[in-house]
Amino acid sequence: MRYMGLLETYKEYLPINENTPLLTLHEGNTPLIRAEKLSDELDLDLYFKYEGLNPTGSFKDRGMVMAVAKAMEEGSRTIMCASTGNTSAAAAAYAARGNLNCIVLIPNGNIALGKMAQAMIYGAKVIAIEGNFDRALEIVREITAKHPITLVNSVNPYRIEGQKTAAFEVCDQLGKAPDYLAIPVGNAGNITAYWKGFKEYHERGKSSTLPKMIGFEAEGAAAIVKGEPIEFPETIATAIRIGNPASWKTAVAAAEESKGQINYVTDEEILHAYREIAAKEGVFAEPGSAASIAGVLKLHKQGYFSKGQSVVCVLTGNGLKDPNVAINTVATEPLVVQDTEEAVMEAIRKLEA
Numbered sequence: 001m002r003y004m005g006l007l008e009t010y011k012e013y014l015p016i017n018e019n020t021p022l023l024t025l026h027e028g029n030t031p032l033i034r035a036e037k038l039s040d041e042l043d044l045d046l047y048f049k050y051e052g053l054n055p056t057g058s059f060k061d062r063g064m065v066m067a068v069a070k071a072m073e074e075g076s077r078t079i080m081c082a083s084t085g086n087t088s089a090a091a092a093a094y095a096a097r098g099n100l101n102c103i104v105l106i107p108n109g110n111i112a113l114g115k116m117a118q119a120m121i122y123g124a125k126v127i128a129i130e131g132n133f134d135r136a137l138e139i140v141r142e143i144t145a146k147h148p149i150t151l152v153n154s155v156n157p158y159r160i161e162g163q164k165t166a167a168f169e170v171c172d173q174l175g176k177a178p179d180y181l182a183i184p185v186g187n188a189g190n191i192t193a194y195w196k197g198f199k200e201y202h203e204r205g206k207s208s209t210l211p212k213m214i215g216f217e218a219e220g221a222a223a224i225v226k227g228e229p230i231e232f233p234e235t236i237a238t239a240i241r242i243g244n245p246a247s248w249k250t251a252v253a254a255a256e257e258s259k260g261q262i263n264y265v266t267d268e269e270i271l272h273a274y275r276e277i278a279a280k281e282g283v284f285a286e287p288g289s290a291a292s293i294a295g296v297l298k299l300h301k302q303g304y305f306s307k308g309q310s311v312v313c314v315l316t317g318n319g320l321k322d323p324n325v326a327i328n329t330v331a332t333e334p335l336v337v338q339d340t341e342e343a344v345m346e347a348i349r350k351l352e353a
C-alpha cells in the first residue's frame, strides 16, 4: 500500500481532528540500518535510525508537518522559527506545501551551506542575526507573542507530537524497544519527543519494554551536562551549537526516568564517528548527527554496555547538508590527471600506495 505520511499513518496517536489538513511530503518511514561492522567490533547489536532520508533531509520534517498542519487548521498565515538550519529548511518546505509565509532567523555564519540553500529555494524569508541560536529563539518568541505569527520551534508542542513517531517506527522495525536509544542533544526537543513516543507505545501495549535514553551534547555546548547555560557555545557540529536548550527539563527527565544519561562528546570524537560511519557502514550523516554514535563509542570504552545489547543511534540529518565539513575532513583535493587510460592507471597506483 502507498505510504501516505505521518499524519495519516499515526492519526490515532496525534492531535488530529476532522479539520486538520493531512499535509504531507511523505515524511517519516525512514530505514533502521544495522551497523554490521561496528556491531561486530563493539559486540553490540547496533542500528542507525537514518533520519537524513526525510524529505528535507532531517528529522525536523516529522515535527514540522504536524506543527504546520495545526497552524493551517487554526487559520494562521505565517510561521516563524529560529534555527541552526534544519528546522528552517523543514519550516520553509512545509510552508511552501501549505501555502503559508515563512520567516526564519539564523545565526549569521554558523549554518551549513545546504540548509541555507534549502530555506531560500523553498521561498522563506531568511534573516541572519549577529548573534547565536539562543538569541534568535528569544527574538522569535518575542515577535510571535506580539504578532499573528505561529512559532514553529520545538517549544510548539505539536512539534514534539510529530517527532515522537520516530520512536514508534523504531519499535516496529526492531520488533521491540531497543535497550538503548542514543541521540544528539541540541535544543533538547528530540530526546523529549522520543521518550514521549516510547512511553506512549509502551502504555498502548505496542512494546513491552522501554529503552534507556542516552543523549549527547557537543562539549563546547554542553549546558545540560555542565548544569548551566553557555553564553558562547562552540562546536563544529553547528546543528547542535546551542547554549541554553529550551527543553532542558524534559531532556533531564527523559534521562532520569529511563535510567540513561546526558553526556557530551568532543568535536574530535564527533568527526571520528562521522568518518567511521561513512567509511565503514556507507552511511553519510551530518556532524551533529554523529554525536550519537560518538557517544556510544565513548561509553563503550568505559564498559557501559553489556555484550549483545541493542543500541539504536539516531542519525538526525543527512551528510549532504554540510558539504564543507565533509570536504575539509578528508583534507584532499581530488587528483587531477590527463584524460588517458595510462594516466588514470598511474593515479590509481599512486592512491593505493
Ligand code: F0G
Pocket: 058, 060, 082, 083, 084, 085, 086, 087, 088, 154, 184, 185, 186, 187, 188, 189, 190, 191, 239, 240, 286, 288, 289, 316, 317
Ligand atoms: N541533529 C540535527 C541534525 C539537528 O539539526 C538538531 C537540531 C539536533 C540534532 C538536535 O535536536 O534540538 O531537538 O535537541 N537542530 C535545530 C535546528 C536546533 O534549528 O535545526 P534537538
